Amino acid sequence: MKSGPFINLTTQTVSHHQIKSMDEQKVSEANVLIIYGFGKDENMPSGSGFCQKVETFARATKIPYELRATLPDRAPKGKLPYITFGDETVADSHFILKYVVQKRISRDLDASLTPSQKADSRAFQSYIEEHLYSCICYERWMVDANYQVVVRESFSAAPSVLRPLLGWYFWRKVRSGLWAQGVGRHSTEEVYGLLEDAVTHLAARLEVQFDITADKSRHIYFHGGESPTQIDVILYAFLANAIATDSNPYFNKLMLAQPALVTFTRQMTTLLFPEYTKVLEKLDAGTLAKD
Ligand SMILES: N[C@@H](CCC(=O)N[C@@H](CS)C(=O)NCC(=O)O)C(=O)O
Known part of the structure; x- marks a missing residue:
């Protein structure tokens, strides 16, 4: 179904890491990056460049992630994206990328740069x-x-x-x-x-x-x-x-x-x-x- 990127909160998950059942979802959530962004069609980039940035980083580093649709007024800083990982929440794409690298959730794509x-x-x-x-x-x-x-x-x-x-x-x-x-x-x-x-x-x-x-x-x-x-x-x-x-x-x-x-x-x-x-x-x- 074609959906508008901004307000479709019913798009539950678009996941690189396919989740099979609610039980498995609860168990796996602790190790999965949950990316909160605007709703998006699976086959299209996000309508937000910043949300697309975090998803692209997750793909490039091959970390399991799940997309969840929300709206900016529900985000900690009033803007999207933000993420949760276990019981931690991080807002702003820049801090999200820093967080996942520092916590070794992902590898550092810039490790070999001068x-x-x-x-x-x-x-x-x-x-x-x-x-x-x-x-x-x-x-x-x-x-x-x-x-x-x-x-x-x-x-x-x-x-x-x-x-x-x-x-x-x-x-x-x-x-x-x-x-x-x-x-x-x-x-x-x-x-x-x-x-x-x-x-x-x-x-x-x-x-x-x-x-x-x-x-x-x-x-x-x-x-x-x-x-x-x-x-x-x-x-x-x-x-x-x-x-x-x-x-x-x-x-x-x-x-x-x-x-x-x-x-x-x-x-x-x-x-x-x-x-x-x-x-x-x-x-x-x-x-x-x-x-
Ligand atoms: N510095 C932020 C910028 C995020 C941002 O500007 N998000 C926009 C969407 S592209 C937003 O949520 N705007 C909602 C608003 O300003 O109310 C980041 O890197 O995540």
Whole structure:
């Protein structure tokens, strides 16, 4: 069943780690990361880049996890995601990843990075999460034509009479968040310019690892290794989140014009989320349309 990503609380679990019965669920819960996020379709990235980030990390490190749908006002910090592990609760994707590594619930994807590579990762993390994603949210919620799309996509599980109300409620929250953050004070043209810069910078950074004229199938992770590090998880989460929706068409067009970003996203999807067929189709269709 197709469901809107935000409010579908009935989507019980989407689990990498299949749970068979309620008894088994209780027993296994102690060792399973429970990720609380917005409801999501199993075959689509989360409508929240931050929720997708935590799930991507769980997949990349192969830790058992379970997704549970909830709403931000039920979260410890009023935002999603948060996790529970046994009787511990951790809010905020950044602290969640730190927690699972420090508690040795997962391995550390950055264990072999140098201090300078770690600094580079942290700077790009902020660029992606605090700047790029704000610009993407602006495109979704502040551009009238896209607002209709984001409401339709996000709240399709809600009764149709409720959808405008839900849309308005979230629009007000997003608008005040973007205003406080700063991006909300810019014109659409200015935000589009910021998106162009960010996409160009990310592609340039990945291209360092990627000779486009050479073997296009070879790995192009951020630090050039043979497997993803934490910054690859983060970059992927936000790119997959964006490409899956039609509510940020300007960003998607920019992204599809960058072979390094397309190859990276395709490679990560195939490796970690092969069930995201719509993401793969959109990447392929975008690439073909350009040829
Ligand atoms: N710094 C947080 C950001 C999380 C965040 O912004 N979540 C958004 C969804 S993408 C949210 O829950 N917003 C609800 C609200 O602000 O009311 C993290 O890394 O987890």
